[in-house]
Amino acid sequence: CFCQVTGTLDDCACDVETIDSFNNKEIFPKLQKLLSSDYFRFYKVNLNNPCPFWTDHSQCGLKYCAVKPCTPRALNPDLEECEKAEKLGAVNGSLSDETRQALQEWKKHDDESDRFCMLDDVDSPESQYVDLLLNPERFTGYKGPEAWRIWNSIYEENCFKPYSVKRPLNPLASNSGLCVEKRAFFRLISGLHASINIHLSARYLLDENWFEMKWGHNVSEFQLRFDKELTEGEGPNRLRNLYFLYLIELRALAKILPYFERPAFHLYTGQPTEDNEKKKSLLELLHIAKSFPLHFDETALFAGNKKEAMKLKEDFKLTFKNISRVMDCVECFKCRLWGKLQTQGLGTVLKILFSERQIEAMPNTSNTNPSFQLSRQEIVSLFNAFGRISTSVRELDNFRSLLSNIKQ
Numbered sequence: 001c002f003c004q005v006t007g008t009l010d011d012c013a014c015d016v017e018t019i020d021s022f023n024n025k026e027i028f029p030k031l032q033k034l035l036s037s038d039y040f041r042f043y044k045v046n047l048n049n050p051c052p053f054w055t056d057h058s059q060c061g062l063k064y065c066a067v068k069p070c071t072p073r074a075l076n077p078d079l080e081e082c083e084k085a086e087k088l089g090a091v092n093g094s095l096s097d098e099t100r101q102a103l104q105e106w107k108k109h110d111d112e113s114d115r116f117c118m119l120d121d122v123d124s125p126e127s128q129y130v131d132l133l134l135n136p137e138r139f140t141g142y143k144g145p146e147a148w149r150i151w152n153s154i155y156e157e158n159c160f161k162p163y164s165v166k167r168p169l170n171p172l173a174s175n176s177g178l179c180v181e182k183r184a185f186f187r188l189i190s191g192l193h194a195s196i197n198i199h200l201s202a203r204y205l206l207d208e209n210w211f212e213m214k215w216g217h218n219v220s221e222f223q224l225r226f227d228k229e230l231t232e233g234e235g236p237n238r239l240r241n242l243y244f245l246y247l248i249e250l251r252a253l254a255k256i257l258p259y260f261e262r263p264a265f266h267l268y269t270g271q272p273t274e275d276n277e278k279k280k281s282l283l284e285l286l287h288i289a290k291s292f293p294l295h296f297d298e299t300a301l302f303a304g305n306k307k308e309a310m311k312l313k314e315d316f317k318l319t320f321k322n323i324s325r326v327m328d329c330v331e332c333f334k335c336r337l338w339g340k341l342q343t344q345g346l347g348t349v350l351k352i353l354f355s356e357r358q359i360e361a362m363p364n365t366s367n368t369n370p371s372f373q374l375s376r377q378e379i380v381s382l383f384n385a386f387g388r389i390s391t392s393v394r395e396l397d398n399f400r401s402l403l404s405n406i407k408q
């Protein structure tokens, strides 16, 4: 099967078979359970930010692009669950007093310098609660010049490489002239793009009538996007980039363990009996992530000449911030929701990977330690973004079985 990419991944000492087995058996089931809990399923986002890059930007009228918001009960009696989130204070009140105090401290000296991503203002009246379980990432029908303009802008202007979606280059080719950091950057974005396209192929609208819609795997859609023959040889590289992204996100989870292990970290669920239980499941998952034997070595990045490395890191940050702003130009709201969440999650991953010193400096006992903080929005996006990539890796297995059944 063309989707059975095998062997060692470029730029890391890990093979895909190890990732498949580790993800599918150990990470995926536990992560799914965690993400279905109230703390992780409600995400606050501003889907109405104007596009900062172009003005001829229309709203998408596709029905599968609509996002079901958590509207007040009086307006929509069916959305009790979302109302519960609001009551739980799943966004603002989800932090213990100590953590909130620490966040205030942190905000004072957080001049965005450590961020790789633009964060929405969660206190803005435009920001709304979204129940991610009510709005699964799946096929929406968003395509054509609008979707291409987004991808093109990301690759061509914001991805360190001369690239056109009409004439893709292979950035892994030795003559691509990209240093390891820029190549890594491209691979993260390409991995994210692959994951989105795996999701839309795995949860495709197969049939629709007055009464119901049937969603499921569309093998030919998947083949069109990833088959070597049908993608001028690029499909398998894109799948490798997905695994690369997986490794980077897994590494960040392993590194952030001490932050969540602190007694001061309180996972507020609204039910005191559940708080400890949820924190326990979260830590269990992070310990599993840490136990992975072949972690990506991020110290290889930005390791050269100090001045050049600093400059490169700044470029990296600026470029990634720009990509997170491009997400406000995505016309399809459902795609915008998941695009924003995933870029924010990836931005949080980068913030973690490059805050090693601050994380290490965190004493175990102190309640208010502003040396490193994550907001709830960052935590929710971090785990949900990883959930998307983990699901994609799992879906590759499903597509492999479906393809082998077709051949038999």
Ligand code: FAD
Binding pocket: 137, 138, 139, 140, 141, 142, 143, 144, 147, 148, 150, 151, 164, 165, 166, 167, 168, 189, 190, 191, 193, 194, 195, 196, 197, 200, 238, 327, 330, 334, 335, 336, 338, 339
């Ligand atoms: P596209 O996926 O649009 O790709 C454009 C070109 O980029 C390709 O021709 C190829 O040259 C290159 N390319 C493709 N994949 C990769 C890769 N992995 N790495 C490097 N280069 C690549 N659609 C949905 O149905 N549901 C969604 O949830 C959804 N979310 C989206 C989120 C965002 C942020 C964006 C920009 C788009 C989203 N889309 C979604 C649309 C979807 O990604 C495709 O753009 C759309 O299906 C059209 O696909 P296409 O075959 O024209 O190629």
